[in-house]
Amino acid sequence: RKEVEQDPGPFNVPEGATVAFNCTYSNSASQSFFWYRQDCRKEPKLLMSVYSSGNEDGRFTAQLNRASQYISLLIRDSKLSDSATYLCVVNPSNAGGTSYGKLTFGQGTILTVHP
Amino acid sequence: NAGVTQTPKFQVLKTGQSMTLQCAQDMNHEYMSWYRQDPGMGLRLIHYSVGAGITDQGEVPNGYNVSRSTTEDFPLRLLSAAPSQTSVYFCASSRRGINYSNQPQHFGDGTRLSIL
Numbered sequence: 094r095k096e097v098e099q100d101p102g103p104f105n106v107p108e109g110a111t112v113a114f115n116c117t118y119s120n121s122a123s124q125s126f127f128w129y130r131q132d133c134r135k136e137p138k139l140l141m142s143v144y145s146s147g148n149e150d151g152r153f154t155a156q157l158n159r160a161s162q163y164i165s166l167l168i169r170d171s172k173l174s175d176s177a178t179y180l181c182v183v184n185p186s187n188a189g190g191t192s193y194g195k196l197t198f199g200q201g202t203i204l205t206v207h208p
Numbered sequence: 209n210a211g212v213t214q215t216p217k218f219q220v221l222k223t224g225q226s227m228t229l230q231c232a233q234d235m236n237h238e239y240m241s242w243y244r245q246d247p248g249m250g251l252r253l254i255h256y257s258v259g260a261g262i263t264d265q266g267e268v269p270n271g272y273n274v275s276r277s278t279t280e281d282f283p284l285r286l287l288s289a290a291p292s293q294t295s296v297y298f299c300a301s302s303r304r305g306i307n308y309s310n311q312p313q314h315f316g317d318g319t320r321l322s323i324l
Binding site: 097125127134135137138139142195196198199201 | 241243248249250251252253256264266267296298305311312313315316317318
């Protein structure tokens, strides 16, 4: 089983739609969680961190379910500019429970928003 | 404040050649990492460092060496280039958080490397 798994999509949605991505992780001791977006042939950029209580940033909502070991990202009122690849990122912990600067990326979910 | 700077942006090598990809950050970040990204795949960790003088292997370290003599610089060396190393390489840095956790990473623009 991969450490971090995402549905690669692609998701094709019309402008204004609501779309949700899920991501599962295998290491139950994982700590930090993030969503990044990556535009074609560009570097990944942080979209938002994911907190245990869930968090929202404008049209974007991230949720963490530690019991089921998954992270979700909800995008409301999709814009054309939201078209990108969305990367789920997890900071796994070693057996001692301490994380040492290592992040694991999912393979990404492709989103295309069309007029 | 330049952030994370990678050089070169593009490079073509012949099989068997060696070269060093440069990465520098000016944010005084403790953590630095090198990733490669291939079509249809996510970012795969090559090597990472939690501070000057400390490096460790990631998921795909074979064929690559790193060193971290200063906080700012984290060069990646290809010892003997192979076509399988054709990829886009990203360097990233982040601050060390509470309990050594990761803060979000800042990425360089990437180096597009082709091995013929």
